[in-house]
Amino acid sequence: MTLLAKLIRSKIVAWIAIVLPGLWPAWPFFVRQDPSALADPLKFILHHLGFVACILLVTVLSFTPLRVLFPKSPVVQALNRHRRLVGVSAAVYALLHFATHLIYEGGTDPKAIPSILHTAVTKPFQLVGLIALAILLVLAVTSLHVFVRWLGGKNWKNLHRLAYVAAPLVAYHQALARKVFPPQVLWIFVPLAVLEVLRIITERSRAAARRKAVPAAANAVAAAIPGRGDASVPQHQ
Amino acid sequence: MHIRSPKDWQLPENAATPEHDYRLRPRTEDSPRRDFLKRLALGAAGAALVPPSLRAATFGFPDHANPEYHDPALKPTAYELITSYNNFYEFGTGKADPKPNANDGWKTEPWTVEIGGLCRNPMKLEVNDLIRKIGGIEQRVYRFRCVEAWSMVIPWDGFPLAKLVTLADPTADAKFIQFTTVFDPNDIPGQRSDILDWPYLEGLRMDEARNELAFIATGIYGRAIPNQNGAPLRLVTPWKYGFKGAKSLVKIEFVSRQPRNTWYVMAPDEYGFYANVNPHVDHPRWSQASERVIGAGGFFGSHQPTLMFNGYEKQVAAMYKGMDLRKYF
Numbered sequence: 001m002t003l004l005a006k007l008i009r010s011k012i013v014a015w016i017a018i019v020l021p022g023l024w025p026a027w028p029f030f031v032r033q034d035p036s037a038l039a040d041p042l043k044f045i046l047h048h049l050g051f052v053a054c055i056l057l058v059t060v061l062s063f064t065p066l067r068v069l070f071p072k073s074p075v076v077q078a079l080n081r082h083r084r085l086v087g088v089s090a091a092v093y094a095l096l097h098f099a100t101h102l103i104y105e106g107g108t109d110p111k112a113i114p115s116i117l118h119t120a121v122t123k124p125f126q127l128v129g130l131i132a133l134a135i136l137l138v139l140a141v142t143s144l145h146v147f148v149r150w151l152g153g154k155n156w157k158n159l160h161r162l163a164y165v166a167a168p169l170v171a172y173h174q175a176l177a178r179k180v181f182p183p184q185v186l187w188i189f190v191p192l193a194v195l196e197v198l199r200i201i202t203e204r205s206r207a208a209a210r211r212k213a214v215p216a217a218a219n220a221v222a223a224a225i226p227g228r229g230d231a232s233v234p235q236h237q
Numbered sequence: 238m239h240i241r242s243p244k245d246w247q248l249p250e251n252a253a254t255p256e257h258d259y260r261l262r263p264r265t266e267d268s269p270r271r272d273f274l275k276r277l278a279l280g281a282a283g284a285a286l287v288p289p290s291l292r293a294a295t296f297g298f299p300d301h302a303n304p305e306y307h308d309p310a311l312k313p314t315a316y317e318l319i320t321s322y323n324n325f326y327e328f329g330t331g332k333a334d335p336k337p338n339a340n341d342g343w344k345t346e347p348w349t350v351e352i353g354g355l356c357r358n359p360m361k362l363e364v365n366d367l368i369r370k371i372g373g374i375e376q377r378v379y380r381f382r383c384v385e386a387w388s389m390v391i392p393w394d395g396f397p398l399a400k401l402v403t404l405a406d407p408t409a410d411a412k413f414i415q416f417t418t419v420f421d422p423n424d425i426p427g428q429r430s431d432i433l434d435w436p437y438l439e440g441l442r443m444d445e446a447r448n449e450l451a452f453i454a455t456g457i458y459g460r461a462i463p464n465q466n467g468a469p470l471r472l473v474t475p476w477k478y479g480f481k482g483a484k485s486l487v488k489i490e491f492v493s494r495q496p497r498n499t500w501y502v503m504a505p506d507e508y509g510f511y512a513n514v515n516p517h518v519d520h521p522r523w524s525q526a527s528e529r530v531i532g533a534g535g536f537f538g539s540h541q542p543t544l545m546f547n548g549y550e551k552q553v554a555a556m557y558k559g560m561d562l563r564k565y566f
Contacts, residue, residue, distance in 0.1 A: 034321075034333060035317045035321035035322065036321045036322045036323075036331075036333035036336070038318075039318045039321065039322035039332070039531045039532055040322075040387060040529055040531055040538050041536050041538065042536070042537060043387075043529065043538075103537060104529070104538070105524075105527075105540075107537065107540055108537070119523070119524045123519075123521065123522050123523065124521075124522075125522040125523075126522070126523075178330065179384075179385070179500075180326070180330055180432050180433070181432075182330075
């Protein structure tokens with residue numbers, strides 16, 4: 001267990017885990033030389049980059065619920081060291097996915113971009129993906145320390161809660177990416193939803209327990225100090 | 238004197254595949270694949286893997302190229318790609334799925350097809366007997382445009398659907414023709430889950446069925462059509478999106494009402510009955526104005542504008558005169 005935690009703590013391991021999936025298309029292209037992948041290589045890359053972006057977004061969003069559920073687990077602590085790296089790479093994969101879409105639809109001619117964007121904003125399937133991309137990019141840029149200081153901790157935190165808006169948008173976008181519903185949407189996003197529900201339940205029950213415990217403790221303190229009544233029971237947070 | 242009487246399964250010497258062609262046959266994975274990759278590496282979009290002159294017997298029937306449907310401007314897509322990049326949801330939803338899954342125990346020989354409904358000459362017969370009755374097969378090179386905005390050029394072998402219609406002799410009540418794909422969940426893995434409403438159904442209006450372009454394919458590049466492309470009988474309507482081309486047909490019926498085709502049932506706002514290729518009417522999720530050309534343009538691929546009725550306006554536009562093609566998409 002500690003060995004696993006040590007491994008996960010390593011920056012190098014994290015980078016490998018993030019970069020390697022992006023290189024996966026080399027396997028069907030060069031090793032297996034799969035004609036169905038080579039029929040339209042860019043389409044294969046387009047779908048693959050979007051898929052990796054989905055996985056990374058769900059991964060980074062699972063870190064907080066895991067920390068709430070298993071606060072003492074060294075593995076979970078190790079994972080949480082990489083929050084920013086994983087979050088930013090989800091945004092980078094999403095951006096590469098979008099860039100591939102631009103080349104896929106319009107080649108390398110920049111004059112084609114306006115009409116591709118026009119199509120994108122008129123189709124809900126594409127527009128939703130674009131909104132999710134915008135959110136991820138804003139969060140990636142503001143993940144720099146400068147912005148934490150500039151916005152202040154509370155504002156920054158509220159802004160970064162937009163990630164919870166991005167997740168269902170991405171799930172919708174992925175669900176519509178095929179002619180029939182792709183089941184991988186379920187095995188990517190359902191575990192995250194389950195984790196979030198468990199996290200909310202755990203946080204609420206802990207808060208309730210604290211509410212019970214804190215006044216009792218305060219009363220005990222107040223009783224021990226002469227001349228002080230119940231009026232001075234401190235408000236817990 | 239010894240008289241040798243050939244068995245009916247023995248092919249005459251001249252029907253055998255020449256050795257050079259045999260080396261290029263699809264099941265020898267090595268040489269055509271390397272050839273294909275070499276072409277891909279060189280970026281030579283032209284010259285198809287298998288020369289169109291190749292005439293390996295399709296069920297042993299004489300096949301001739303129909304010059305009327307051999308536009309020299311059309312560059313056929315490589316055999317390897319036509320037979321590896323398939324939408325055949327009965328065998329999986331990925332493009333790479335049908336090739337392995339349709340060749341894993343699913344038998345397409347022998348094959349019986351039923352022709353019935355509102356016609357004077359219904360029949361149920363073996364596919365080879367049908368081809369014999371039709372009077373043989375011919376080769377046509379058609380554009381193929383998928384609703385997913387990609388395209389190929391395919392040298393089909395087969396016969397015009399109009400010949401089958403004449404043979405069956407539909408009554409005046411027959412307004413549509415309905416095509417049913419085989420249903421066999423034991424050997425067809427995709428049919429064990431209800432991703433689509435099996436069996437796959439498609440249909441045409443009678444005038445569409447009689448159009449000169451409507452075709453029943455029995456082969457590709459002069460060879461028996463591979464399982465993953467819809468062996469042994471498959472509808473081809475080149476002015477319509479590919480999903481109209483029902484595969485592995487077991488039933489062809491003349492009916493009075495418009496058939497409820499499978500993709501229409503699945504998503505009526507996305508896939509219509511007509512499914513005519515139309516660059517001006519978008520799919521709700523993507524544009525249909527242009528298409529990716531499969532196997533062309535090297536790594537980045539190649540794009541081309543989509544043509545009205547997939548370039549067959551001259552042959553089919555009259556059938557839709559006065560129709561609102563936005564409404565009847």
